Amino acid sequence: xxxxDGRKTYSDSTLKSMTKDELIDIIxxxxxxxxxxxxxNDIQYENCKRLLSEEKKRIxxxxxx
Numbered sequence: 001x002x003x004x005d006g007r008k009t010y011s012d013s014t015l016k017s018m019t020k021d022e023l024i025d026i027i028x029x030x031x032x033x034x035x036x037x038x039x040x041n042d043i044q045y046e047n048c049k050r051l052l053s054e055e056k057k058r059i060x061x062x063x064x065x
């Protein structure tokens with residue numbers, strides 16, 4: 001099975017055969033990845049807002065001429 005980007009995931013039978021500690025490690029890794037994705041999205045959002053603001057200012061300056 002894959003997750004849409006070509007990367008393989010664990011099958012249900014593989015996950016069912018894992019110990020609780022192994023599953024906890026996987027869950028913690030997923031939590032960390034999700035947290036990092038949220039932080040990255042927040043940074044990208046702030047950068048987009050800044051760039052949009054700069055572009056609006058640039059257009060206003062050009063419109064004066």
